Amino acid sequence: MVFNTKVTDKTGKEIELRNAELKDAEALLNYLKVTNTESKYLICEPDEITMTLDDEKAFITRKTESENELLLLAFEDGKHIGNCSLMSVGTSTRYKHRCTIAIALYKAYCGRGIGRLMLETVLSEAKKLGYGQAELEVVTENLGAIALYEAVGFVKCGVLPNSMKYRDGTTVDSYWMVKIL
Numbered sequence: 654m655v656f657n658t659k660v661t662d663k664t665g666k667e668i669e670l671r672n673a674e675l676k677d678a679e680a681l682l683n684y685l686k687v688t689n690t691e692s693k694y695l696i697c698e699p700d701e702i703t704m705t706l707d708d709e710k711a712f713i714t715r716k717t718e719s720e721n722e723l724l725l726l727a728f729e730d731g732k733h734i735g736n737c738s739l740m741s742v743g744t745s746t747r748y749k750h751r752c753t754i755a756i757a758l759y760k761a762y763c764g765r766g767i768g769r770l771m772l773e774t775v776l777s778e779a780k781k782l783g784y785g786q787a788e789l790e791v792v793t794e795n796l797g798a799i800a801l802y803e804a805v806g807f808v809k810c811g812v813l814p815n816s817m818k819y820r821d822g823t824t825v826d827s828y829w830m831v832k833i834l
């Protein structure tokens with residue numbers, strides 16, 4: 654879906670929040686590689702990001718044309734600094750009340766209140782779209798993210814053992830967290 658707004662972070666800087674556009678495809682591929690390098694709590698190893706520019710453009714088009722999903726990007730002075738996604742769990746009667754959320758900023762932009770602003774924006778849009786609950790999975794040791802999720806009303810509702818396995822063979826668990834909208 655299409656969305657555009659401006660917010661102000663804790664340092665007083667104006668941050669543009671808008672849906673991804675085709676011109677962002679290259680920046681998004683770079684973002685996936687860098688954020689998955691910077692954080693071991695995101696979904697894959699950086700060398701597993703193998704989408705082409707055309708794949709990414711097709712993905713952006715699907716999200717823009719969707720009536721119930723949003724790929725929200727944050728920009729400071731025109732520079733892409735992070736994402737927060739709203740995704741539908743399913744379209745059937747039994748699933749369409751559920752959405753999932755994913756968020757990550759480049760490390761350099763963490764801790765300025767931008768994550769909270771993005772998450773609140775996406776949750777507000779989710780509610781307007783008629784979703785009944787937002788869900789996410791977060792590694793149990795990712796205390797910063799958990800603090801943010803709890804601050805906006807998510808509650809832990811279970812632990813998924815061994816949700817991620819790293820190349821060295823070690824594993825981590827994740828919490829399932831839910832917020833009723």
Ligand SMILES: CC(C)(COP(=O)(O)OP(=O)(O)OC[C@H]1O[C@@H](n2cnc3c(N)ncnc32)[C@H](O)[C@@H]1OP(=O)(O)O)[C@@H](O)C(=O)NCCC(=O)NCCS
Pocket residue numbers: 692694695756757758759762763764765766767768769770790791792795796797798800801802804
């Ligand atoms: C998790 C993430 C999105 C949070 O965004 P952020 O912009 O850094 O967080 P904010 O500055 O908006 O902080 C939001 C709240 O969480 C709290 N918080 C953030 N990081 C924290 C930390 N490391 N420890 C404790 N509390 C923390 C803040 O105190 C803040 O509370 P407040 O609004 O009452 O002041 C961001 O750090 C990030 O992208 N991390 C790497 C990727 C990642 O882990 N994504 C989540 C995967 S599930």
